[in-house]
Amino acid sequence: MSRKIKVLQLQNRYNVNASDLAEQVIQGLPAERFEVTTAFLRGRPGPGEPESRAARSIYFGFSQSDLKGLRLRALWRLYRLWREQRYDVVIAHRFKPMNMLMLLNRCLRIPACIGVQHGIGDFDRAYRRWEARRLLTANWRIVGVSRAVRDYLVGCGAGFDAGNTVQINNAIDIDRAERLQHPREQARSLLGLAREPFIFGAIGRLVPVKGHIHLIEAFAQVQSVYPQAQLAIIGEGRMRAELEAAIARFGLGGKVQLLGAREDALQYVRAFDAFVMPSLSEGLPLALLEGMSGHLPVIGSDIPSLRPILEDCGGRIFPVGDVATLAKQLGAVLNLDAEQRRAEGERAYSYLRGAHAIEDFRLQYLQLIEQSLAAERAAL
Known part of the structure; x- marks a missing residue:
């Protein structure tokens, strides 16, 4: 031998x-x-x-x-x-x-x-x-x-x-991801989120390069028009105090939830109605792929590592750090009816299966x- x-x-x-x-x-x-x-x-x-x-x-x-x-x-x-x-x-x-x-x-x-x-x-x-x-x-x-x-x-x-x-x-191991993911209501219960509202979700460390401050600023613009919307961010890091201050400044208490670090965060993906990745720089956009595994519409910045994926999966793109355009993309997703959102999420999932299995x-x-x-x- x-x-x-x-x-x-x-x-x-x-x-x-x-x-x-x-x-x-x-x-x-x-x-x-x-x-x-x-x-x-x-x-x-x-x-x-x-x-x-x-x-x-x-x-x-x-x-x-x-x-x-x-x-x-x-x-x-x-x-x-x-x-x-x-x-x-x-x-x-x-x-x-x-x-x-x-x-x-x-x-x-x-x-x-x-x-x-x-x-x-x-x-x-x-x-x-x-x-x-x-x-x-x-x-x-x-x-x-x-x-x-x-x-x-x-x-x-x-x-x-x-x-x-x-x-x-x-x-990513798509089959494993889907096995781990809790159903929508259970995932929301485990995260302490309300059952009814539309929730934008993000996963990532609370550090400047992840762009969460821009997401909160954009969400503030959207929330005044769509008061039923909420934002939840899974992750922990040194920017927590700064983000909490922004939430207070925009009057978003109870509307934006900083959920802290969670082991195997992808198990909570289905708690969200849409997934947002506002990164300023990113080498391995695995969190975006995890969002797709939940059959969700996805929104991301146009940094080089994200743009080709978003283009190919039918996701929504905004110029990095551009709060106004990000707010427009959030609003566009909120304007979709349930069937249109489902179709957008399925397109992203189908792309994931074909390109990132x-x-x-x-x-x-x-x-x-x-x-x-x-x-x-x-x-x-």
Whole structure:
């Protein structure tokens, strides 16, 4: 029996949960053929927190200073790990792990290398583009997690092109999401929301980049015309006090609910009548996909990672930070009758099934790994 294909998946920080897409990559690799090691440069699970489904997990425990400048200690540890294990495939998520493995690959000659880029902007610096062009070799394949990210990579001047760069869309386990989701009335009861009113919903940390202040300002304009509407935001963060002050300033007490952090927030999605994502910047718009899984109309800002999804799913778009246009989009949804809202939600759900299903995501990574190894063998 031939030996298993050895895969190293390298991430910047510990993050293991049900929606973690690195874990979904592992799930798509048959255990009888692949032996996967997951390594985290920083962090480790605390008591009761989950570990990776990989056969082996490594927590390097590097400090921030270890990962700045020349990073010699971190590079040496990675070098020794590969020399000990002789991985056939490395998958590096985000810029720093990918850059470190590009440096090491010049001397290690790893058979197949895959770099996964989750956002836009990592190669805006001229030095990073120059370095990537020098380090990029034929055994690298680069993944953009959306059409917008792939287009950015191909056009940024770092050496990525249609031959070495592919698009594998972010995805969610839609069946799992729907199994978790409570029916509308139950979800509202669990969140302490009223049964009757129309509720716009958002999920995301209460931090400036999520744009919740703009959503509250837009909702204030809508609520004066549609007093039956409410807004609920699931998430916690440092902007809570500022958002609470805005709610008081606009006289929205009892109309806007800051619900705090909730484990597996997607289970409450059906409490909402429409889903809003007003982000100023976003790499992985998984919350938007979770909103679609609830068969809801979706509204989002026109940032590069959201616009293509909203265009393709029939969602509603507003210029990022544009409160007046966001208010118009909220009002337009409120003006729909129940059947029109249902049809809009079904269009979004149908798109989600066709473009962001986790089964397709797993298969595409499996195929990319197999194709990369085949190309390497052919080149020998």
